[in-house]
Amino acid sequence: MPTVLLAGGSGLVGSRLTELLHLRGYSVRLLSRSPKGPQQFAWDPEKGTIDDAALQEVDYVINLAGAGIADKRWTDDRKQEIIDSRVKSARLLRDSFERLNIRPKAYLAASAIGYYGNSGERRMREIDPPVEDSFMVQCCQAWENASDEVAALGIRTVKFRIGVVLAKEGGALLEFIKPLQFGLGTYFADGRAWYSWIHRNDLCRAFLWAMENEAVVDVYNVVAPQPERNKVLVEKAAHAMGKKALIVPVPAFTLRLALGEMSSVVLNSNLISDDKIRAAGFVFEYPELSGALQHILGK
Numbered sequence: 001m002p003t004v005l006l007a008g009g010s011g012l013v014g015s016r017l018t019e020l021l022h023l024r025g026y027s028v029r030l031l032s033r034s035p036k037g038p039q040q041f042a043w044d045p046e047k048g049t050i051d052d053a054a055l056q057e058v059d060y061v062i063n064l065a066g067a068g069i070a071d072k073r074w075t076d077d078r079k080q081e082i083i084d085s086r087v088k089s090a091r092l093l094r095d096s097f098e099r100l101n102i103r104p105k106a107y108l109a110a111s112a113i114g115y116y117g118n119s120g121e122r123r124m125r126e127i128d129p130p131v132e133d134s135f136m137v138q139c140c141q142a143w144e145n146a147s148d149e150v151a152a153l154g155i156r157t158v159k160f161r162i163g164v165v166l167a168k169e170g171g172a173l174l175e176f177i178k179p180l181q182f183g184l185g186t187y188f189a190d191g192r193a194w195y196s197w198i199h200r201n202d203l204c205r206a207f208l209w210a211m212e213n214e215a216v217v218d219v220y221n222v223v224a225p226q227p228e229r230n231k232v233l234v235e236k237a238a239h240a241m242g243k244k245a246l247i248v249p250v251p252a253f254t255l256r257l258a259l260g261e262m263s264s265v266v267l268n269s270n271l272i273s274d275d276k277i278r279a280a281g282f283v284f285e286y287p288e289l290s291g292a293l294q295h296i297l298g299k
Contacts, residue, residue, distance in 0.1 A: 004211070005054055007031040007043070007089055008064030008110075012170040017062070017204040024208060029054055031065070045088040048095075055102050060211050063109045065089040066143075074135065074262045083139050090146035097153055106156045108210055109147040113161050113196055113223065115140035118268040121194070125273045126161070126219050135261060136268075144219070156217050158210045160203075163223035163272060167200035168296050172266075173237070177297065180238050185245040188266050189252040191231025196223035196272035199286035199295070209282050220277045226288045227271055233289065240293035 004021055008014045009030040021028045031043045031054060041054035045065065067085040072078050090109065097103060114136035116124045122131070130137040144159050151157035166173045179186055203222055210216040228236070231247065238245040255263040278284075286292035 001025060001027045002059040003027045003029060003057060005029045005031065005058045005061045005104075006064070007062070007093070008066065011064060012167055013110075013165060013200060013203060014064050015169075016167070016200055017064075017207055020201075020204050020208060029058065043092065045085065045092045048088070048092055050092055050096055052096070052100060055096055055100055058102070059105050061093060061104045061107045062207060062211070063090060063093060063107070063147075066110070069112075069114075069136075070262060070265050073260060079135055079139075083142050086139070086143040087146045090143070090150060094146070094150045094153065097150070097155065103153065103155055106158065106211055106214075107147070107150045108158045108160070108207055109143075109150075111140050111144050111147075111159050111161045111219070112136070113163050113221065113270050113272050114265075114268075115144070115161050116270060116272070118264065119271065120269050121271060123271045123273050124221075126221060126276050134264060136264065156214065158216055159219040160206065160210070160222045161219060161272070162203060163196040163198045163221070163227075163270070165200050165203055166197050166292055166296060169200075171200075173296065176234055176237055177241065180234075180241055180243050180245050183243065183245050185234045185238050185247040186250050187231040187234050187247060188250050188255060189230075191229060191234075191249060193230045193267060193269035194227050194271040195230055195233050196221075196227040196270050197233070197289065197292070198223050199284075199292040202284050202286050205285065206277070206282055213281070216280060220280070221272050221274055222277060223272045223274050224284055224287055224289070224292065225274050225278065228289045230266075236289050236293050237297060240290070240297040 030040045041051040043050040117130045117132035117137045119131045
């Protein structure tokens with residue numbers, strides 16, 4: 001039975017990925033700051049400590065670790081924490097591989113489409129450079145550079161630039177549907193910002209696909225083939241829930257006042273290409289938004 005070591009396994013993506021790995025017959029070990037049971041191992045990226053037993057005879061390593069992007073207002077300290085939590089986790093794993101002379105078959109790491117910045121109406125591919133030098137761009141670049149340090153050890157490394165993850169258990173969609181329960185929907189600014197999204201199941205399937213296919217290497221956008229504009233996403237969510245809702249705008253200046261720099265998370269427009277991952281052979285189960293939302297939110 002192959003063994004997968006998962007960092008960040010308790011989050012929205014990691015929890016579902018753990019279920020799918022078990023269903024596929026993998027043994028799953030979780031790295032945790034406070035391990036609670038069997039197959040959970042202690043680590044602390046901030047302090048640079050890890051239980052070496054977690055790495056023994058491991059076949060694959062998946063790193064989803066990182067402080068929540070939108071959990072707290074972006075003070076200077078919080079921004080540093082967001083970057084450090086990603087970079088230090090990757091470096092701790094890299095240093096441990098080198099120290100213990102362990103080379104897993106593959107190292108898979110999360111990144112985000114925030115790598116490209118506020119790219120507007122331009123369809124961005126993996127080879128395209130960022131359009132600006134914002135905090136999220138700097139964060140994603142540092143995140144990916146840390147993964148490249150793992151690749152430098154000769155380990156097959158895959159970086160996923162992940163879009164807006166859709167799941168009813170948490171993340172952006174949960175925030176969108178809260179007011180819809182009461183017949184009110186909100187979109188941001190003029191509602192025309194492109195949201196390149198991905199159903200959580202497809203994201204987890206993509207990790208499995210990349211893990212099991214030796215030809216998959218380097219960086220891939222993981223977004224569904226059909227992005228939607230912010231307002232359309234809210235309208236389709238209401239329809240999937242069977243709710244009649246008044247859909248109203250939240251002005252950009254209101255968001256900037258309330259959230260500061262963090263408002264870019266919902267105001268930025270990202271029209272992201274999925275051509276590379278599909279050309280490599282990945283098949284989406286939920287390629288278009290209505291079907292994805294019906295699966296997630298439908299009765």
